[in-house]
Amino acid sequence: MRLMDPDAWKVEQAPAIVEGVDLLKNHRVHSDLGTLDCGGRVTAHVVMGNTSYVITTNTHYVPRLPEVDPKQILIRRDMRFGPDDPVLWPRLYSKEFCPLPAIPKAPTHPQDHLAVMWWNPTPDDFVCPASGMTLTRGLGRLWGARFSKFSVRTHALIKEYEQYVKSLPTGTKPPLLLPQLVQRLQLSLECLRMLSTYVRMVVGVTTVQREYLELTGLLRYMTKYRPRLVLINPADTTQPDDCVGCFTNDPRIAQILWKVCLPCWLIRPLKAFADECILKMVVPFAATDFLEMNPATGFAPVLATDRLDDCLSLLHCCTENTPWYRNLFEGHVASTAAAGGSGVGLAGGQSARTHSSRGASSSVSLRGTGSPYAAARTESKARKEKGPGPKLARDKSLPFDRPEMPTTISLWVSTLAAVDRSR
Known part of the structure; x- marks a missing residue:
């Protein structure tokens, strides 16, 4: 990630004349900028679907719309979800998820107190709990010094949430999503203490980071930006805060975001340009920059829809369904299924993948709950409808196919298979 590179947000100037239209023809002094100029500080020209558009903004840079596949989500090599994740890249404004633009933007200085929430772990951070030395293989956990940074920031944010709850009028409850995110963040942080594979440790770190940023965005929206909406006068400054922001093609939404000092990028056809004031033309950033x-090796795409709520749910499900430990029976799963064994899969929003320390595999539904009881009830109901069948003894030459069974000795698999079982 280049998000904490001090030069990451420097923009390149672009030509002012686009398809014969001089976009700087209404250049005026900075104080004359209005809400319909959307700040007008910089503008970028983009082409989408063979149509030319201009993007005006109240910030000093313009990102491109995320080039994502609405039918699937990919986990990347850094165990994040790239532009599929609205925490990492701005998305189109959603009325149902209006706090998303308030998520903090990655700082440009590594010493920033929030820089740890975009930090990428390396094998040097994966240590043996007994010696504290770096592991080359096996099970370990996040280095204690790194964990302490996450712990300090997380507990400070939870304390901020508790103060917000105390400030609410008597009988008023916070939005349901707030306590849910607080609980998820607490559990995810605690899981970082557990021994796991290296990949699962990295997934645990990125999970804490994303949930922290989601909670921060929602808390900021409720305590800072939402109150500004009811004020007659806008904020004291027209400079937007360092937040993720969002895209919109609705001038009314752009006006509101301009008023509360959240970054926004107003998209409109080039033909609609008239009297807007623009100060500078820039080249838009791409997510690839x-x-x-x-994509990560061993992780298949996760089937999704174009609904933002489905995308957000899947981002949480994908991390929950990544196994903590290596599957000891990998390689025998196929033969077990062929013999009629009932393999235990992961619940969540994922397609078939392979259980390993570097990946996971299962057959799952889009809105899986992760509860093993749901699958058990479904299987029991199907059995009752079908009626009693012949009782079949388990093939003792095959490895156990249930996670709660004790571990078998690998040598027994080949030895038992060679036993003469004829009458």
């Missing part, structure tokens, strides 16, 4: 785009 900042984010890891290469």
Whole structure:
């Protein structure tokens, strides 16, 4: 990720005349900028679907719309979700998820107190709990010094949430999503203490980071930006805060975001340009300039829809369904299924993948709950409808196919298979 590169947000100037239209013809002094100029500080020209558009903004840079596949989500090599994740890249404004633009933007200085929330772990951070030395293989956990940074920031944010709850009028409850995110963040942080594979440790780190940023965005929206909406006068400054922001093609939404000092990028056809004041033309950023785009090895795409709520749910499900430990029976799963064994899969929004320390595999539904009881009830109901069948003894030459069974000795698999079982 280049998000914390001090030069990451420097923009390149672009030509002012686009398709014969001089976009700087209404250049005026900075104080004359209005809400319908959307700040007008910089503008970029983009082409989408063979149609030319201009993007005006109240910030000093313009990102491109995320080039994502609405039918699937990919986990990348850094165990993040790239432009599929609204925490990492701005998305189109959603009325149902209006706090998303308030998520903090990655700082440009590594010493910033929030820089740890975009930090990428390395094998040097994966240590043996007994010696504290770096592991080359096996199970370990996040280095204690790194964990302490996450712990300090997380507990400070939870304390901020508790103060917000105390400030609410008597009988008023916070939005349901707030306590849910607080609980998820607490559990995810605690899980970082557990021994796991290296990949699962990295997934645990990125999970804490994303949930922290989601909670921060929602808390900021409720305590800072939402109150500004009811004020007659806008904020004291027209400079937007360092937040992720969002895209919109609705001038009314752009006016509101301009008023509360959240970054926004107003998209409109080039033909609609008239009297707007623009101070500078720039080249838009692409997600490939900042984010890891290469998919992770061993992780298949996750089937999705174009609904933002489905996308957000899947981002949480994908991390929950990544196994903590290596599957000891990998390689025998196929033979077990062929013999009629009932393999235990992961619940969540994922397609078939392989259980391993570097990946996971299962057959799952889009809105899976992760509860093993749901699958058990479904299987029991199907059995009752079908009626009693012949009782079949388990093939003792095959490895156990249930996670709660004790571990078998690998040598027994080949030895038992060679036993003469004829009558």
